[in-house]
Structures are given as structure tokens and as C-alpha cells.
Amino acid sequence: MAPRHPSLVALSHDHHHGLALALRCRKQALGQLKPIGAVGLAERAQEFLHFYKSSLTRHFEAEERVLFPAMRTALPASAALVDALVHDHQQIRQSLPELESKMELAKLLFDLGDLLERHIRKEERELFPLFESQFETAEAERIGRELKTILMA
DSSP, X not given: OOOOOGGGHHHHHHHHXXXXXXXXXXXXXXXXXXXXXXXXXXXXXXXXXXXXXXXXXXXXXXXXXIIHHHHHHHOGGGHHHHHHHHHHHHHHHXXXXXXXXXSSHHHXXXXXXXXXXXXXXXXXXXXXXXXXXXXXXXXXXXXXXXXXXXXXX
């Protein structure tokens, strides 16, 4: 990934961990990660739930309360991209009860891993470069401080 503006580094750090988890979810679903079968699937579901609770909850909140509104205001043409990213957040949230129920975990974990990776790549390759091209240093730093306040809560 390209070097990020300092205000986005914390989000990119979460993305790094999210991409690794997305890969493990897909590999687990395909039986390419041990332990295979129900035990491995249950472990991966718990790992995803833990990552959601420990990182993604604040990550999504920071994006939805700070970054996305700033992008919509500064660059109205980014609305469709931001809407797609918010939709991804909603899909991930809606999948949590299914993960907790431990039903049909292989397909769910594969699909979640795929969604998480596509979502992260979209932010890193489309949204973040737009942000970096749009915001002057002082405004980007202000946004970065607001993001950090939520992420570190």
C-alpha cells in the first residue's frame, strides 16, 4: 500500500489486520487452514467477532462520523463511493448474528472475508487517495485528530 497521509495511518493499520483476517476467513472456509472442519470454522468466527468488537466498531464509527461526512462535503462526487462503503459496513454488521449462531459458517466466513477484503481495497485504492488529493494539510490534520479520538476511545 502507498504511504498514507498521517491522518489516515491508524485506519490503514486496521486495514492491514483486516486483510490478514479476510485471508484467514477465506482459507478456513475452503479447508486450507488447520484445524479444518467445524472446530476451525468456529475459531475463525470467534476471531472475526473479536476483531469486530475490538477494532471494527470504532473503525466504522470513525469513518461514518468523521471521514465519510468530510468527503461528502468536500467532494460531492464521492457520494456514490461513500454510500457503497457504508453499505459494506451495514452488511458486515448484519452478518454478526449469523456468525454468533454458528450456522453455515463456511459460506458465511468466505463471503465475509471476500467482502472485508474488497471493502478495504476500495478504501485504500479509491477513498484514501481522493482524501489525500482533496484536503489541505491543516484540514487533514484536524480530521486525523477527530478520527484518532474515536479510534482510541
